[in-house]
Amino acid sequence: MLFTRTLLKRHTVLPGFDLALGLSILYLSLIVLVPLSAAFLKTFTLTWPQFVEAVSTPRVLASYRLTFGASFMAALLNVVFGMIVAWVLVRYRFPGQRLVDALVDLPFALPTAVAGIALTAIWAQNGSLGQYLPFKVSYTPLGVWVALVFIGLPFVVRTVQPVLEDLSRELEEAAATLGASRWQTVRLVVLPILMPALLTGFALAFARALGEYGSVIFIAGNMPLVSEITPLLIITKLEQYDYAGATAIAVVMLVASFAMLLTINLLQAWARRRQGGIA
Template sequence: MVFSRLLLKRHSVLPGFDLALGVTLLYLSLVVLIPLSAAFLKTFTLTWDAFWEAVGSPRVLASYRLSFGTSLAAALVNAVFGFIVAWVLVRYPLPGKRVVDALVDLPFALPTAVAGIALTALYAPTGWIGQWLPFQVAFTPLGVFVALTFIGLPFVVRTVQPVLEDLHQELEEAAATLGANRWQTFSRVILPIVAPALLTGFALAFARALGEYGSVIFIAGNMPMLSEITPLLIVTKLEQYDYAGATAIAVVMLVAAFVLLLIINLLQAWARRRQGQAS
């Protein structure tokens, strides 16, 4: 038995625990921890009054409301329609299904600046779609919402799709046999199984939208107090050589995003625990 353990350890594909842990911590430190620490350290050079002046001015607060509000709204919309798109791709034999499936990944491959220019060309007052709308989309907060919805949809679809593929239709048939209607089958059988993946897709879409820059600046109009997102405000302060002010706003965004993602992860754990108890 001891010999078999030594043999398994010797022929293991992955390196030993100490080496793997060291490489992991080194990589995370170089890529994540050190840059984030630099942002916090630069922010600490400000006095308390200067910090609050940098992160609490009316222009900055307006950018917070726009960035967090539109990111949350876009993630919620993507959670609903991303689930529908994933359901259709999994359950229905559509003509050109592979083409539609490939188009879902287009926001992943498309440069964000190209996406922003394309959306602006479509939704501008003289654009193909914008000229027929009774309201203006481009250069307004609604344009920001459209851009964030566009870049966030694949996260939900690709997170939910594998779970739906593993969901056997026999469960739905069993629920129908026991007298459940379609809504009861969806709410009590399908949704509890898909909920953790759906929350994960929502969290990924929200996090991506919160830090999005390239696809938004073209369609937003970038008007202070109206359609100026927080990432653009950070870039503006960097161009003005106000590095401490830029990092202060970035730290506020980082802490707020971390708290929101922590809450979402707790909800995911609760959903998985509830699903395990039900099974």
Template sequence: MSLALLRGWRRPGPLPGFGLTLGFTISYLCLLILIPLAAVLLKASELTLAQMWQIATSERVLLSLRLSFGMALLAALINAVFGSVLAWVLVRYRFPGRRFIDALIDLPFALPTAVAGIALAAIYAPNGWVGQWFDMRIAFTPLGILIALSFIGLPFVVRTVQPVLQDLEREQEEVAACLGATRLQTVWHVVFPTLLPALLTGVALAFARAVGEYGSVIFIAGNIPMVSEITPLLIVTRLEQFDYAGAAVLAAIMLLISFFILLGINSLQWWLQNRHQARGAAEALPAGSLEAA
């Protein structure tokens, strides 16, 4: 059994250069990802477990972690809703200014994060263009952080859902309508299951981007301790104080939490994709058997 698997693994494929490309891929990942992450964990190991636990369980760190991950997750969920609607409008409708809006979505990719933070702070500050018309404060609060994270995460959802919508055949929706399904039933039972794996990918990318965001947040957050202070800011503060081991501990905590959250999202995406493929194969089986008969 093992020899058969080994021979199957070493069997040459249609394209040459598997060993060379695999070695290049592993080397590239090690240089850019694995070695730097290992250096962070190695730096954090300079402290004792008691010191690590003291840093990780301090009230200021716990509140910053809750704020960072909570706002990042909430922003990703908000982008999942509005990003899907925006992708649907861009794919299914033709209207004046469509190409301009489509290009405008990529603006957070090209815009420096510091510029985005300054712009958002100028808009939502108490004396800003929009903030002056609200009785409640938006800037320098967790709400301002949520707006900033939603701004930088929107393109990830739109650009992952949009290609799937473009490849989705409208005949499936027409068949559902002919069978008596309402528009809501068609969206829920036909369109949404197909979009769900891509939507989860976009949510995971937006969440990962938002967790590590720094430049666009510090200007609108106000950086008030235990109120609007994110964990990346605490890491930078410890680095400025030459507490490299403490900064590495906070970085390792964020790394582990992010890894397990992304692992759960990717596992759910893999399960849903396999379930959708299995359901499609089961629905196509009777038709194929009838044709064979």
């Protein structure tokens, strides 16, 4: 045992492991655990019937359905088109490629309020695109979904792009040599390798969409039971000095988000193990 500990200390790449680990745990506790614990502690001031009533009113349930449903569908769409955008940026060379590559990061740098105003100006009924549509986009759940698609795309592209850059083209050429069609090559060769990155991109886009506020409130219309998202409902509770009610809704969001992200991480780990087993 002593020899093993001495060997581990001798071959540690970075010195000061104990100190670095302690600082990491302290930092994560201050930044993550303490604020989350405060939300739980404030919620515990409610009795169980009060908690159930606070998180299960028709208005709150409608905001859950819209927030989680729109976030899931937006992340799902971004997985498909994010992979296509990443593939084009990695596999092809064309004029203006660097400009397109920079545009992918625009939702990262753009203030959320600016994004919301821009999307509303485009998709409103008198907007540059909305005036030609036979249906409404702004001030509807569809508008919420459009905003979440806009802010979530870079997470998928930037997660998949490095994996595609490391993916050897010889694998695709070998599959073609063995008689595989393009679709078979994508389905049997490319997608299994990209699956962990796609799941990571989906998780990041989904998590980002759940907490999005600034770009959504402008285009959503914020109508209760129709286009009101849960983060806005939490802000409304805080403005009404209903702190316990706000933290109760936040706790439900936190637990549900953690459960879904944990499931996605488990699927990602399974995909990596399966990929390693096939390799």
